Amino acid sequence: MAGTVKKTQDDLLFIKVKAIMVSGNNDSRTGSIHNILVFLNNQEHKVIPTRSFDSLRSTIERVVSSHNTYNRKFTIDTGLKDDDNLCNDLSSMGLTIAVGIEASLNDWSGSWENVWEEWCFTGEVTDSQGEIGAIGGAREKIESATDDERIKYVMAPSQNRQEIINWIDKRQDINYEVKSSVAINTKHTDDSPSFFSRIWLMSTGNTLMWIALILWFLSIVYVPIRYLLWDNIQLSGYDNSRVIINMPIIYPDKVKSRLLKNGFPEDQVNNIPFSRLIKTDQIGRVFIINRDGVVEFEIISSQDMTLVLCYVCGLYTVLFAVVLFILAAWQKRGITNKIKHNVVNLNYDSLVLTDRNKEIMFVDNLKQAGKIIESKLH
Numbered sequence: 001m002a003g004t005v006k007k008t009q010d011d012l013l014f015i016k017v018k019a020i021m022v023s024g025n026n027d028s029r030t031g032s033i034h035n036i037l038v039f040l041n042n043q044e045h046k047v048i049p050t051r052s053f054d055s056l057r058s059t060i061e062r063v064v065s066s067h068n069t070y071n072r073k074f075t076i077d078t079g080l081k082d083d084d085n086l087c088n089d090l091s092s093m094g095l096t097i098a099v100g101i102e103a104s105l106n107d108w109s110g111s112w113e114n115v116w117e118e119w120c121f122t123g124e125v126t127d128s129q130g131e132i133g134a135i136g137g138a139r140e141k142i143e144s145a146t147d148d149e150r151i152k153y154v155m156a157p158s159q160n161r162q163e164i165i166n167w168i169d170k171r172q173d174i175n176y177e178v179k180s181s182v183a184i185n186t187k188h189t190d191d192s193p194s195f196f197s198r199i200w201l202m203s204t205g206n207t208l209m210w211i212a213l214i215l216w217f218l219s220i221v222y223v224p225i226r227y228l229l230w231d232n233i234q235l236s237g238y239d240n241s242r243v244i245i246n247m248p249i250i251y252p253d254k255v256k257s258r259l260l261k262n263g264f265p266e267d268q269v270n271n272i273p274f275s276r277l278i279k280t281d282q283i284g285r286v287f288i289i290n291r292d293g294v295v296e297f298e299i300i301s302s303q304d305m306t307l308v309l310c311y312v313c314g315l316y317t318v319l320f321a322v323v324l325f326i327l328a329a330w331q332k333r334g335i336t337n338k339i340k341h342n343v344v345n346l347n348y349d350s351l352v353l354t355d356r357n358k359e360i361m362f363v364d365n366l367k368q369a370g371k372i373i374e375s376k377l378h
Contacts, residue, residue, distance in 0.1 A: 013039070013040045013104060014037045014038060014039040014040070014077075014104075015037070015038045015100040015101075015103045015104050015112075016035050016036070016037055016100075016116060017035070017036050017037075017038065017096050017097075017099050017100040017103070017116070017119075017121065018033055018034070018035060018036070018096070018116075018117070018119060018120035018121065018151070019033070019034050019035075019036050019078075019079075019092075019093050019096035019120065019121060019122065020032075020033055020034075020092075020120050020121070020122040020141040020142075020144060020145055020154075021033070021034050021092070021093075021141070022136070022137035022140045022141055029137055029140050030140055030144070031137065031140035031141040031142070031143055031144030031145070032144055033120055033144060033145065033148060033151075034078065034079040034080065035079050036076065036077065036078055036079055036093065036096050036097065036100060037075075037076070037077035037079070037100075038074055038075075038076060038077075038097065038100030038101055038103070038104055039074060039075035039076075039077070040072065040073075040074060040104050041073050041074065041075050042072075042073055043073055044073055045057075045060050045061075045064075045073055045074060045075070045076075046074075046075040046076070047060075047075070047076045047077075047078065048075065048076070048077040048078065049078070049080060049081060052078055052080065052090055055089065055090040055091070056076060056078075056090050056091075056093065056097075058091075059090070059091050059093065059094045059097060059124070059125060060074065060076065060097065061128075062094070062125045062126070062127060062128050062130075063094060063097050063098045063101055063125050063130075063366075064101070065128035066098070066125065066127075066128055066129060066130030066366050067098070067101055067102065067105065067130075067366075069101065069105065072105075074101060074104075076097055076100075078090065078093065089136075091124040091125075091135075092122050092123060092124050092135040092136070092137075092141075094123060094124045094125035094132070095121045095122060095123030095124070095125065095132055095155065095157075095363075095366075095369065096120075096121040096122070096123075097125075098125055098130070098366050098369070099121055099369070099370075099373070102366070102370050111377040111378075112377075115377070117150045117151070118150065118151060118152040118153055119151070119152070119153045119154075119155070119373075120145050120148075120151050120153075120154055120155075121154075121155045121156075122135050122138075122141050122154075122155075122156050122157075123135055123155070123156060123157045123363070124157070125366065129365070130365045130366030130367060131364065131365050132157045132158075132363055132364060132365055132366065132369070133157060133159060134157050134159035134160050135156070135157060135160060138156065138160040138163050138164055138167075139163065139164070139167045141156075142154065142156065142164050142167065142360065143167075145358075146174070146353065146356060146358060146360075151358065152357060152358055152359065153358070153359055153361065153376065154358065154359070154360045154361065155360075155361045155362075155363055155369060155372070155373075156360060156361070156362055156363075157362065157363065157364075158348075158349070158362040158363060158364050160362070161349060161362045164351070164360065165178075165351070168351070168353075173355075174353055174355065174356065175353070175354050175355045176351045176352060176353050176354060177351070177352045177354060178349065178350075178351060179349065179350045179351075179352060180347075180349050199324050199325070199328045202324060202327055202328065203324055212320060215316065216316065216317060216320045216321075218313075219312075219313035219314070219316050219317045219320075220313075220317050222309065222313045243255075243258065243259060243262065243264075243288045243289075256269055256270075256272075259272075259288065264288075272288065348361060348362060348363055348364075348368060348372060349361075349362045350362065
């Protein structure tokens with residue numbers, strides 16, 4: 001595939017792909033090869049130079065639709081300048097742009113780094129299904145590609161096949177062989193997702209699982225808040241003579257400090273059996289009352305709902321995590337890493353230029369083009 005993966009100064013991924021363009025009119029038309037850059041971004045579709053945006057808008061939309069990448073945005077740098085004397089119809093860049101987008105969405109980048117200059121493309125993406133239509137100036141474009149010593153593979157629309165063959169037949173300096181219905185042996189690795197990836201996929205699989213996941217996070221947050229940050233000491237009465245403590249009492253020194261601050265006598269506060277209150281397994285409250293210097297306390301069995309919720313959230317946190325881990329481990333048992341060798345007959349024709357070490361491949365759609373490129377890279 002004619003692409004290379006680079007990093008810009010802003011650390012943005014971009015792919016370099018060769019496109020064959022034609023300039024001039026009628027007999028003065030000449031073909032030329034341009035390096036197109038395809039950038040990934042998250043804002044909007046852009047084209048450089050901006051004057052080319054209207055010409056390429058529909059092309060980019062069809063390419064993106066055919067790849068089902070509606071949530072991804074791309075910047076296309078055509079390698080042209082505003083003053084370049086080129087035709088206004090840039091639709092034949094469609095196949096090149098599609099290759100760049102395909103490359104930016106998969107893991108072929110390691111192979112491209114060494115071979116991208118050996119490939120070039122021309123072809124119009126005619127619909128959202130990725131069909132590739134005929135282009136104008138096919139003779140001039142193919143001629144420029146065959147004269148470039150760096151290029152070994154040329155990809156063009158099947159609808160231009162006969163036109164290109166007729167042109168080559170008129171050439172005295174080109175020998176070629178026709179190959180038809182080439183069977184491609186593709187390798188596909190069934191790599192199971194990682195353990196934590198499977199957990200995430202299961203926990204976000206549908207709306208109910210999303211709700212369960214959100215509740216799980218809230219439960220995780222609630223438990224430490226209840227035990228560490230919750231102020232379970234409440235005041236009752238205008239004169240602060242009554243203190244209500246939600247059990248269990250975790251920090252008795254904090255309770256003593258609050259009682260002393262509210263005017264409770266120190267000797268009486270020291271006589272309160274906090275050790276017994278700490279160990280109590282009752283779910284309730286403690287009322288501590290200052291009756292004219294005499295401290296009384298009473299355990300009320302009314303339930304503290306915050307503590308009940310704490311128990312519920314803690315149980316739910318553990319249960320949800322255990323269920324996900326069990327499901328992820330169980331799913332792993334049914335997945336094995338295999339390399340499948342699939343022979344796919346893509347029925348594409350090609351011309352091998354025997355004396356120039358080049359191959360011209362004719363394609364009908366983007367899926368076919370991608371499979372051909374992938375097979376050549378392997």
